[in-house]
Amino acid sequence: MSIKFDKIRVIETGYNSAAWNMALDEVLMGIVNDTPILRLYGWRPPAVSIGYFQSLEEEVDLESCKKIGINVVRRVTGGGAVLHDAELTYSFITRRYPQSIIESYKWICDAIIMGIKGLGFDASFAPLNDIVVDGRKVSGNAQTRKNGVLLQHGTLLLNVDIEKMFSVLKVPSEKLKDKMVQSAKERVTDLRRSFEEVAEAVKQGFGKKFSAELIAYDISPDEKIAVGNLAKEKYSKPEWTGQR
Amino acid sequence: MKKVKNVYKSKKLIRVFLEYNERSRTIHAIKITGDFFIYPEESIEKLEGSLVGSKLERDIIRQRIDVALKNSEVFGFDNESITEAILGCVNDR
Numbered sequence: 001m002s003i004k005f006d007k008i009r010v011i012e013t014g015y016n017s018a019a020w021n022m023a024l025d026e027v028l029m030g031i032v033n034d035t036p037i038l039r040l041y042g043w044r045p046p047a048v049s050i051g052y053f054q055s056l057e058e059e060v061d062l063e064s065c066k067k068i069g070i071n072v073v074r075r076v077t078g079g080g081a082v083l084h085d086a087e088l089t090y091s092f093i094t095r096r097y098p099q100s101i102i103e104s105y106k107w108i109c110d111a112i113i114m115g116i117k118g119l120g121f122d123a124s125f126a127p128l129n130d131i132v133v134d135g136r137k138v139s140g141n142a143q144t145r146k147n148g149v150l151l152q153h154g155t156l157l158l159n160v161d162i163e164k165m166f167s168v169l170k171v172p173s174e175k176l177k178d179k180m181v182q183s184a185k186e187r188v189t190d191l192r193r194s195f196e197e198v199a200e201a202v203k204q205g206f207g208k209k210f211s212a213e214l215i216a217y218d219i220s221p222d223e224k225i226a227v228g229n230l231a232k233e234k235y236s237k238p239e240w241t242g243q244r
Numbered sequence: 245m246k247k248v249k250n251v252y253k254s255k256k257l258i259r260v261f262l263e264y265n266e267r268s269r270t271i272h273a274i275k276i277t278g279d280f281f282i283y284p285e286e287s288i289e290k291l292e293g294s295l296v297g298s299k300l301e302r303d304i305i306r307q308r309i310d311v312a313l314k315n316s317e318v319f320g321f322d323n324e325s326i327t328e329a330i331l332g333c334v335n336d337r
Contacts, residue, residue, distance in 0.1 A: 052285050055277040058259055078319075080279035101283060101317055128281070128319050144285060172251065244277050 003096050005210045009217035011039045018047035018071035019235035023227045028093045029149045036094035038206050040199045043084040047071035051079040056242045064168050074241045077142035081169050086159035088198045097150040105129050108152045115205025136189035157190040245272050252329035256280040256320030262333040269300045280320025287316040
């Protein structure tokens, strides 16, 4: 794919609540211009995000989440439920992208792969939307397209805690839980590097993939207010999170 | 009205929540959930809406799914498996 960018705007927003994180992604989709935006962030408190099409009640153990202080939010993107704890999350927002969905996932994941290869990992793309290291999943990704803008966000696991993951996500049967935990441990891996180290590597990967200059960027005070309002009025509301 | 649900394993997991009239065997309400991807996302509401009022008959359901998803891209299931997932709610495969 030959789409290149002269510049990529990079916004590093640190750790924020689930509702605020999802609200910022939506606001960035509304304000992105011809220069794409790469956003790097984390989640505090930790959170479960569910895919746009998932049933909240069927997928998430809300009582456990409440007990251990985990936020719950619905994404605008499809895919599965994710526990966001010790991880780096990225969002890439662009007006120019391959029209093929499969191709566009690979196009963006390639940048992530280039980045973590720089840390010495043997990473590769696993269609439709995963990145694997030595055959085990280290990153899940999901995208949406609205009004000519593509948003892809994804996780990079730094230290995965499978038991904690299964304590907040519902499983089809308690009998199968141990088996599922074991199977997830075999299929999933993590990078065991710091947030900062992986963030730097991802930035380098995007710069290299798109031959782009990386420009530090922040949203305006008015945009910050818009994010706060959207977090409050949409992503924190049970009408949104519990809609399916 | 009878409320039933079915979990169906396609490439992704599909859960169907169905409310139907037992006598006329027509769909009163339906919700299709899961970890799949549909582009554009709003197609799911279009699909669910198009199934309301449908008889629980394979050919009719399949035809409505084909029409509703004609301009959508789906990853995680195909039209055949979503038909099976719906009919599985009433054990009518």
